[in-house]
Amino acid sequence: MRIRTRRLAAAGVTLLTAAALLPAGAVAAPRDTGPSGGGLHATVRYTQYGIPHILAKDYTNLGFGTGWAQAADQVCTLADGYVTVRGERSRYFGPDAAPGSALSSASTNLGSDLYFRGVREAGTVEKLLRQPAPAGPGRQVKELMRGFAAGYNAWLKQNRVTDPACAKAAWVRPITALDVARHGFAVQVLGGQGRGIDGITGARPPGATGKERGRTADPHRTARAARELFSAQDADMGSNAVAFHGRTTANGKGLLLGNPHYPWQGGRRFWQSQQTIPGELNVSGASLLGTSVVNIGFNGDVAWSHTVATGVTLNLHQLTLDPADPTTYLVDGKPHKMTRRTVTVPVKDGAPVTRTQWWTRYGPVVTGLGPQLPLPWSVTTAYALNDPNAMNLRGSDTNLGFGKARSTAGIVKALRDTQGLPWVNTVAADRHGHSLLTQSQVLPRITDDLAERCGTALGKVTYPASGVAVLDGSRSACALGSDKDAVQPGIFGPSRMPTLKDAPYVENSNDSAWLTNADRPITGYERIFGTIGTRRSLRTRGAIADVAAMAEKGRLTVADLQRQQFANRVPAADLAADDTAKACAALPGGTATGSDGKTVDVREACEVLARWDHRMDTGSRGALLFDRFWRKLTAAVPSERLWKVPFSAADPVRTPNTLDTSAPGFTTALADAVTELRAAGIALDAPLGKNQYVVRNGKRLPVHGGTESLGVWNKIEATWDAKAGYTEVAHGSSHIQAVGWGEDRCPKARTLLTYSQSSNPTSPHYSDQTRLYAKERWVTSRFCEKDIYGDPALKVVRVRERR
Template identity: 25%
Template sequence: MNTTLRVVAATTCATLIVVSAVLGGSYLGLAAPFSGDVYESIARGPVTGTERVENPYGRATVRYDEFGVPHVSAANEKALYYAVGYVQARDRLFQMDLQRRLIGGNLSAAFGERAVESDRFYRKMDFRSAADASWRELEGTEAGAGLKAYTAGVNRYIDTGARPPEFALLGYEPTRWEPADSLLIGKLIAWRLSGNFADLRRATLKSRLGPEATSELYPDSMAHDTPIIRNGSDAASFDPAAVATDASAAGADGGETAGDFAALYDAVEPFESRSGVGSNNWVVSGENTASGTPILANDPHLSLSTPAVWYEMHTTAGESMDARGVTFPGVPFVIIGRTADVAWGVTNVGGDFTDEYTYETRNGRYLYDGEYRKFETTTETIPVADAPDATVEVRKSVHGPVIERGGRTVGVAWPGFSATNESVGVYRLNHAETMADVRDALRIWDVPAQNFVAATRAGETLYYPAGQYPIRVTDGEVVRGDRIFNGSAGEGEWPGYTPYGTSSWSGFVPFESIPHVDDPDVLATANQRTTDDPPFYMGTSLTYSEPYRGARIYEMLDARTADGATPEDMLAVQRDVRSQAAVSYATIARNASAGLSPDARELAAELEEWDGEMRADSRGALVTHLFREEFVNATFADEFSAAGLDAEYYPNPYVTAGLAADSQWFDDGRTDATETRADVARVALERTADRIDRHGYETYGDVNRLDLNHPFDREFLNWPERPMNGSQYTVSNFRSGGDNVGSSWRMVVAFGETPAEDTAKGVIPGGQSGVFWSDHYHDQLDEWATGEYKPLTLDSPSGDPDIVFESDLSGSGGVSA
């Protein structure tokens, strides 16, 4: 690196961010390469005056508001997105670079040997080729020109802007941005939300515990009565058999591939969608609000990071677009947000969108359609910093990428490996003026399948779980997807799916036939199952979330809409910390009083008066939180340990709490007695008492703490640590331990009769800036942690712009770049 760039980097020190779990996990464990003296010596003087930047597409302006949110305005969209690219790179360049390195399998070049296994996985899956395929589809669309201009803006900053010092400290330079890099980040988000290996997990459970036990602990459907769609769907009729009739899949008996896949699952589990990462959203029609106009709310739950996962922005292009909300750095369009007359929010559907296929192999070839074929194979070199380069063999079958471990060779199918159009969908949402515009956007949405709720000023509401839902076909028959298929026999194939190419999607559910609700009065989603009786296979209890949050949201909405809901009601729902999961386990604990030690009996007594709220200052919340962990472990440790399965395989707490009091799972096979639920509860309560005593815990806030540290782990870089309300199972969502996971963005939009009468609020955990001395490094953290919000209006700040983009800078004053 030349001396000039080192100096530039040193004068603009920004924070080194951890790639969050939704964006790849904090497993890098980076250590500061230099002492704190290096940081203390860095000059911190900001650029003053209006910054002026050349823009080949025309004039644009950027005004930062009091929270560091850029309000970007231009006369045309190319000029706008050029400015957006420049501004995102200015604020989050290193984060953007890490994301594309992660998903592209190129982290080792910066971070050394610790990242090689991650790089091997992502290269084997070849997300890069999938992003390239998507760019070929996107380039000629209405969104393509904007993405090109955005790319040029990012590169303008890379060429002329001040380097974040991470590049100098780690000894590498960012390469130029490409349009496919933005789509690559989109693939990363989509995979982290919908890519899972639940079928490998289920197969291993069946081989270790047996089919009956697996069916009991991991049922097709959890026994609750709170699906998303409570009162019927408006979907068009659909006969999955029609897809099978037209399919040309090879034939077999349609049976499930049996066997133990534990070694393979253990290898890929760190890279699948994370258990317990979910979101809430809901929409209330004007018929149920005090104002007579709709209200929409959304809070996606993702792994929290420094800086924040989301980047907020307000983009305006003449009369054609006025959008505000959040996006992922590296993506030019608002993903969750609003326009002047439309608001939308998303949660993850949580269905089954990934299938695995085994093969009969011989001499390095695999059997398919009656012949042994060569795997499409390439050998790639992985550059590794401060170590010899590594290599990886990338293999693909007709179904997609191939993964191998423990003697198992498995092909993986996922809609996102094909060319997909969700970027066009987001672009259209940014221009939406009516609900018809929203439908046009969702009609082409491919991955990840998302529970969209939308509302318009005109009074329309909508729920649509948009995405590509595969229909699996074996020997001309439709089959479920919760199994591992015999790929050599053509079992479980998806007609119309082409990995790394253009899919026709002919064997997928038509858009009109996806269960949805037009103009719902009150509808809420929290990653629970979509509907009780779907017309096609959608997922199982291994892919959907427990009903705790969904049931609680519906309970509160039903109560608050009876007399007309207000925006304040919706804010209160988002702040709710009552845990139905904790209440159910507290009941189990209270029934375990017989034979308890004095300390354990005291804990059980404390739960008699507990209100069920997971508040940081609550003793009852502490007790029930630890008790649930100990109860689940005491229930399953003996059987699972004997089967060679660790706690990662335990069933979810909803299923566990629903077991009969005399279930065989409560009996400890290591004793002569026959234990029941009450016996296990007694053991768990004693262990809880001992744990509280050993660690000196007083309240729930002692264990549930926000702890987001800069990976260089310097006090002035770390965000303030604090006790937190909420849990994994509360609407106001937060959990600590390993990754901090919680509400990564909170938004409520209540339309008025006119824009001036709108109530719109939002907040992110942390701040907009990655620059640690910035006023916006974590200036929203207090508001977020305490349930406060800031305005989310479409007004732009007054006064002189912070940045002016012009096609001709000759004779201009101010600071130029």
């Protein structure tokens, strides 16, 4: 690599080689003795907090710069993902350990490997890549994938890994464009086949003795488990997003606040960048690690964010089996032999393990969706899983289309043309003043009529309760069919998607699309998309109350979005804290009995709750006490018994309400919370930040925000340590963006990546934005060239292949 350092006179910027920006302790690559020989290359301009602005002449070179820059920040996390999709976890980490991978729900490395090696050996991803667009990925996305792999490999070749998580590890190896595509496939099926990996790889035909003949799935238990499994509020990924129409803003242009709730560790972290091909593409935002496009972001005209949607991305087909052979199923009375997929997995310090999976015309046979939802394979019945996203590798095309869009109409067009998003809603605003929410997902084409006509006894219960359809697989008349505007058979076309345009506000917090705007509810969609007229979560209720008030006030700016993000209001407290304090103060003798039967003095707790400000700020006293009490109460008392005033579809934002303090479990929860904090040595009125924090490089950083059940917009799901409090964040607020526009096409945006750009503790960008988050501070986004070159920390690096 030829090192050339010069000053850009107009901007006062240093132009550096890639080696000059390596983390502390890294070894610079040897100097080239000549030009790159026509290899791939890009220019990366790093601004404050290590945010790269990647400039390239075409898509392959843009992918190269993106792969390089992601590897520089996240090589260990990326490499772990590639080990997963190659089906090699057992080889390196042993078969019995939990995968610990964001791409796999399997309970063991062996189960994960059996699934992903099966995908490899079946050539699933290769077949999808060969499909011409729009059914398959387009040329530009393929070029990005190729470039990304080359950039990742070039970084590995030219640098030494300093992250202790994988330094000198044999599993950190070069990748191919096919590995990048397989990684994308794993993300697409997270909500479908990804939920059933253990049930797919562990499926075994019943024995010849017929002992399994009477085993069937219990309808009501299965429906309850499915409802819990497909509840976005309880998952480790969720989000808030709101877009405001120009009628509500100070300058008539749209505003967007995006607040995805994603894991703080591992492969589902976001990573920030700006991608620019002059005259072709200019987009800034966040990418899921391993993704070569911006998934959530903005450009000079439009901004968008996603929320995990309620649409159920899979369905089941109940198979009627041949009485003489449980691996043969009947369709219209005719036998069809299941396809055997035999997979062998290399295992560390052991012999290879071989297992057989069973596949049908509907998809793989599955014996469960997680341990809580068993689907027994008997001699008469089995279940096959249909996941249309297992035939969808178009997600990056959709996101690339967003990056090129010039309005919310352009967002709709990208969704219509590519139909690639598997499990999210899209919320968008543009500089022309438009607002948009659309639940444009790739979903099985399950209409309510089809579920009624073809639902089995199990499906008659699971579909209304959870949206999981169980269809009669023995009748060809129960096939899913196709919409004329769908690019893929068996899915809904764009015209069927719940959508709301140009309302004063559109908001989603992981409930269904029904209450996107309280004054303009969306109805008329099929149950598989979500419910209509049902109770909303406290987070949705609090969010709608907040944003509706903002819209009514009007004259909104980006600063108003920033205030909403960190308001840390607790809707559960506004509904219940005062009643809790009063009921507490009225307890005879100021005592309550805990679950262990011991009497607890709770008088101090009553006073603390009465004084609490109903917020989850780091300085809020009483927040931790109410949090621990509320978790225990809601776990012990069914939601329908928690409130005196029940839910009403006519008043969904304000109902249910009025806490029933006489409910069994109320005083027990209060006593247990007090006992728990005292046992941990935590004062009942301790500031929240003293016992809700993360530790980075030996330093405590206080964390504000609160859990799902409290309804806090700024959601934080933290890990409880019985001796210290909340000592780490599992998932919650991640890549936050508040976006508006001025009179030019330079977005007026503030962003924050709560866990910072790098997971390498030796990196200067391991915790810098986390420190900002602790102080409720933001990063000023630098989108236009004048803003990039005006950054006081700007460093410019040329990255190239070395041949």
